[in-house]
Amino acid sequence: MSDTPFQIRHDDAATQLVVSVAGTDIATYVYHPDTPLEESPKPYLYPLRTLSGAPMGVYRPWDHRWHKGLQMTWSHLCGDNFWGGPTFEQGAPGHGYLWRSNHGRQLHRGFDREDRSGGEVSVAEVLDWVASTDEVWIGEKRTLRFHSADTAEGIWALDFATDLTNVHRESLELGSPTTHGRPNAGYTGLFWRGPRAWTGADVVAANGRRGDAVMGTQAAWAAVTSEHDEIDGGATVLAYAGTSTAEIPLKWFARSSVFACLNPSPAFDTELELEPGETLRLSHCFVFIDRQMERRELESIAERYTP
Numbered sequence: 001m002s003d004t005p006f007q008i009r010h011d012d013a014a015t016q017l018v019v020s021v022a023g024t025d026i027a028t029y030v031y032h033p034d035t036p037l038e039e040s041p042k043p044y045l046y047p048l049r050t051l052s053g054a055p056m057g058v059y060r061p062w063d064h065r066w067h068k069g070l071q072m073t074w075s076h077l078c079g080d081n082f083w084g085g086p087t088f089e090q091g092a093p094g095h096g097y098l099w100r101s102n103h104g105r106q107l108h109r110g111f112d113r114e115d116r117s118g119g120e121v122s123v124a125e126v127l128d129w130v131a132s133t134d135e136v137w138i139g140e141k142r143t144l145r146f147h148s149a150d151t152a153e154g155i156w157a158l159d160f161a162t163d164l165t166n167v168h169r170e171s172l173e174l175g176s177p178t179t180h181g182r183p184n185a186g187y188t189g190l191f192w193r194g195p196r197a198w199t200g201a202d203v204v205a206a207n208g209r210r211g212d213a214v215m216g217t218q219a220a221w222a223a224v225t226s227e228h229d230e231i232d233g234g235a236t237v238l239a240y241a242g243t244s245t246a247e248i249p250l251k252w253f254a255r256s257s258v259f260a261c262l263n264p265s266p267a268f269d270t271e272l273e274l275e276p277g278e279t280l281r282l283s284h285c286f287v288f289i290d291r292q293m294e295r296r297e298l299e300s301i302a303e304r305y306t307p
Contacts, residue, residue: 024051028046037103037105038066038099050235051156070190077175086098086100106129110125126141128140155288160285161284166278187253193260204298205254215254222252224236224256226256237287240264241264245282248267251269287301
């Protein structure tokens with residue numbers, strides 16, 4: 001594996017940082033977004049690209065304006081919505097989604113550390129999760145590590161780790177639409193939304209499942225692979241479920257029939273409770289590969305990049 005150095009630069013307005021490898025901007029981390037409140041403002045990674053510059057995400061798609069590349073979210077947090085858009089409520093008219101004034105937001109408070117050593121870069125960030133009541137409910141320490149760039153194989157990786165601490169005076173209930181009554185809608189946590197061209201892409205998982213059968217299952221990793229629009233060739237996103245300090249197992253919210261997405265959900269079908277002062281620790285890894293891959297190749301790559 002080659003040791004290709006990453007570069008990192010901040011914009012003059014101190015709203016985003018850009019990570020590049022060999023002259024290609026592979027990721028932009030927007031930590032001071034201009035997101036409307038109804039989209040639950042939060043930092044996000046977009047654009048995302050392979051080492052050749054191919055697109056690996058989508059920004060504010062017409063069907064879900066609150067989807068933005070790769071972002072840390074929570075759809076049901078003690079009655080508030082840190083995901084964006086309408087909130088699912090069992091028994092509500094139509095499909096059960098209602099627009100409510102319950103949107104929370106994540107506020108960037110600063111970077112504790114920035115490391116550019118050893119051919120990789122990482123940043124440690126401090127954030128507050130502010131409820132719709134303007135109270136701070138969660139204090140977060142987040143680390144993003146960009147590493148393992150190999151220009152010969154067209155691969156780079158991102159480690160995402162977070163400590164979510166309840167700084168509220170009461171316990172916090174962290175769930176999903178599935179924990180509130182909607183089957184197979186356990187989306188919450190770190191969520192990647194693929195390019196529009198990847199709708200109908202191939203989805204595979206370490207447990208042998210494929211396509212929409214990956215939904216709601218446990219597996220060490222899951223991947224989406226597809227061709228691009230506009231440019232020739234294709235790419236693959238390989239995501240690891242990672243770890244959680246909660247007793248609840250991580251399960252996949254993964255699909256491509258409607259749109260391509262990968263989300264190792266910490267509360268897919270079981271709500272977790274965070275007591276005052278208690279911390280939930282999550283860690284995940286996403287690997288971006290500059291070509292389409294079959295399961296056998298993915299299994300080899302997955303073994304190599306296992307966190």
